[in-house]
Amino acid sequence: MSTTESAALAAPPDITATEEWTALRAHLREMSEVSLRGLFDADPARGEAFTAETDGLYLDYSKNRLTARTVELLVALARRARLTERIEAMFRGERINVTENRPVLHVALRAPAGTRIEVDGVDVVPEVHRVLDRMSAFADKVRSGEWRGATGERITTVVNIGIGGSDLGPAMAYDALRDYSDRGIAVRFVSNVDPTDVWEATVDLDPARTLFIVASKTFTTLETLANARAARSWLTAALGEEAVSRHFVAVSTNAEKVAAFGIDTENMFEFWDWVGGRYSVGSAIGLSVMIAIGSAAFREFLAGFAAMDTHFRTAPFERNLPVLLGLIGVWYRDFHGFTAHAVLPYSQYLNRFPAYLQQLDMESNGKSVDLAGRPVGAQTGPIVWGTPGTNGQHAYYQLLHQGTTIVPADFLGFAQPNHPGVGPADGPDQHALLLANFLAQTEALAFGKTAEEVAAEGVAPELVPHRTFPGNRPTNTLLAPKLTPFVLGQLIALYEHKVFTQGTVWGINSFDQWGVELGKVLAGRIVPELTAPDSQPRHDSSTNALIRRLRGA
Numbered sequence: 001m002s003t004t005e006s007a008a009l010a011a012p013p014d015i016t017a018t019e020e021w022t023a024l025r026a027h028l029r030e031m032s033e034v035s036l037r038g039l040f041d042a043d044p045a046r047g048e049a050f051t052a053e054t055d056g057l058y059l060d061y062s063k064n065r066l067t068a069r070t071v072e073l074l075v076a077l078a079r080r081a082r083l084t085e086r087i088e089a090m091f092r093g094e095r096i097n098v099t100e101n102r103p104v105l106h107v108a109l110r111a112p113a114g115t116r117i118e119v120d121g122v123d124v125v126p127e128v129h130r131v132l133d134r135m136s137a138f139a140d141k142v143r144s145g146e147w148r149g150a151t152g153e154r155i156t157t158v159v160n161i162g163i164g165g166s167d168l169g170p171a172m173a174y175d176a177l178r179d180y181s182d183r184g185i186a187v188r189f190v191s192n193v194d195p196t197d198v199w200e201a202t203v204d205l206d207p208a209r210t211l212f213i214v215a216s217k218t219f220t221t222l223e224t225l226a227n228a229r230a231a232r233s234w235l236t237a238a239l240g241e242e243a244v245s246r247h248f249v250a251v252s253t254n255a256e257k258v259a260a261f262g263i264d265t266e267n268m269f270e271f272w273d274w275v276g277g278r279y280s281v282g283s284a285i286g287l288s289v290m291i292a293i294g295s296a297a298f299r300e301f302l303a304g305f306a307a308m309d310t311h312f313r314t315a316p317f318e319r320n321l322p323v324l325l326g327l328i329g330v331w332y333r334d335f336h337g338f339t340a341h342a343v344l345p346y347s348q349y350l351n352r353f354p355a356y357l358q359q360l361d362m363e364s365n366g367k368s369v370d371l372a373g374r375p376v377g378a379q380t381g382p383i384v385w386g387t388p389g390t391n392g393q394h395a396y397y398q399l400l401h402q403g404t405t406i407v408p409a410d411f412l413g414f415a416q417p418n419h420p421g422v423g424p425a426d427g428p429d430q431h432a433l434l435l436a437n438f439l440a441q442t443e444a445l446a447f448g449k450t451a452e453e454v455a456a457e458g459v460a461p462e463l464v465p466h467r468t469f470p471g472n473r474p475t476n477t478l479l480a481p482k483l484t485p486f487v488l489g490q491l492i493a494l495y496e497h498k499v500f501t502q503g504t505v506w507g508i509n510s511f512d513q514w515g516v517e518l519g520k521v522l523a524g525r526i527v528p529e530l531t532a533p534d535s536q537p538r539h540d541s542s543t544n545a546l547i548r549r550l551r552g553a
């Protein structure tokens with residue numbers, strides 16, 4: 001890439017000042033009278049036309065407020081934002097994380113051996129596979145019982161201590177892949193600096209059978225180091241200092257700090273500063289998951305990511321799942337002004353998936369300045385939230401159906417169950433009940449129920465407005481054959497690249513997180529003020545009064 005091209009990528013034009021943006025604004029006016037009912041009535045093949053598929057993962061985006069023209073205009077916007085060039089820049093290892101001067105290469109974590117991806121002239125793929133092989137050897141030893149604790153006991157519980165990307169990814173993936181896990185080894189996750197978290201995670205454990213993984217990219221994160229210290233004193237109180245090397249391993253980019261903490265760097269699994277924390281579950285940060293599901297299944301997981309990477313890099317935008325999801329999100333966020341986005345998995349195993357996506361999306365795209373530091377003209381990342389259906393249906397779906405706020409949502413479902421549940425002999429098939437709800441919700445949200453339809457059912461006139469559903473509420477449906485390690489990898493990479501697509505359109509850096517720094521600095525200042533009763537707190541009057549009140553408590 002020439003210097004001029006690199007400069008153009010680093011300082012993109014204000015996307016809101018482009019003719020593609022103006023065309024979308026005009027198109028929004030054309031679409032103002034269009035409803036999902038009308039769109040489906042006008043085109044009986046719509047439910048098959050507005051779909052895309054890759055490696056068995058099927059996206060139905062027909063229940064969105066869009067036409068073929070909308071897609072055409074959104075794709076033109078992506079081209080104007082130079083999405084292809086930015087994708088290539090990422091895969092080539094260019095330093096697209098400009099504020100930290102780093103490449104962004106989570107795609108290298110799942111690159112098959114033999115692929116060449118260079119950072120400063122060095123191919124990083126062999127190094128990725130060397131660490132994967134070390135992880136596999138270690139995971140095999142723990143799973144087989146060859147790795148023993150200091151007293152010769154087998155490890156039966158692994159406790160991952162980390163926070164943010166060093167917690168949410170493995171915690172989510174462990175839950176998601178429970179069906180593929182060795183039930184003889186349980187994995188727990190400690191993240192909150194609240195001492196109850198580590199206390200609860202260890203209170204019923206036998207130190208002799210417990211292995212701690214201290215996971216921290218920087219190995220400077222206060223929460224993680226405090227929890228690791230607490231875990232260490234819990235262990236050494238029972239087994240003595242010399243037990244640490246058999247019960248603690250580390251995952252980090254920072255060997256020096258790992259050694260300073262007292263963990264032998266022989267027991268450290270490394271990754272690299274070109275992997276962002278929230279993009280790191282496919283790195284050694286996933287060690288706890290590998291111990292649970294085994295090396296072969298973990299590599300299947302990585303293969304799912306890799307398949308989605310190839311799709312993102314090669315499929316035309318009109319059939320490209322992450323690009324479509326990203327652009328539809330821009331359509332709602334920027335043109336309709338919708339502020340939130342829900343992710344609703346119809347799988348209990350994906351319980352933690354929305355929380356994982358919160359960090360992925362909101363830490364990446366919660367930005368107000370563009371790559372060149374100028375205020376960004378567009379509205380950037382939405383508020384991302386959700387929980388598994390059908391539980392959400394009995395909680396907040398009321399607002400989704402009849403509230404004054406419109407929340408576009410992704411519904412995730414799986415054709416085959418991981419467990420069959422009760423079958424026809426004992427009542428309605430349990431998985432069919434789940435899937436029926438999964439389908440019914442998007443149908444109800446899209447088409448609603450008119451006042452005429454409600455009245456025709458004989459509902460008392462005064463109740464008709466209460467029982468009317470406005471409909472026209474947009475959703476995407478993602479359908480996979482079954483929740484497997486491969487499919488989970490596909491889904492994670494799908495959302496990573498969706499976030500990338502949106503960040504590119506908005507011209508922001510999706511790979512830094514300066515917004516978390518100020519709170520960390522202020523907390524560091526407050527700790528001594530809370531603990532030293534005579535010190536003068538030096539803050540605003542509210543914070544000062546609260547500190548004095550807590551000191552007195």
Ligand SMILES: O=P(O)(O)OC[C@H]1O[C@](O)(CO)[C@@H](O)[C@@H]1O
Pocket residue numbers: 163164165166215216217218219220221224277278363513516
């Ligand atoms: O892995 P580390 O370095 O402990 O960081 C944990 C998390 O903290 C953050 O830097 C935010 O403070 C996240 O981006 C990161 O995932």
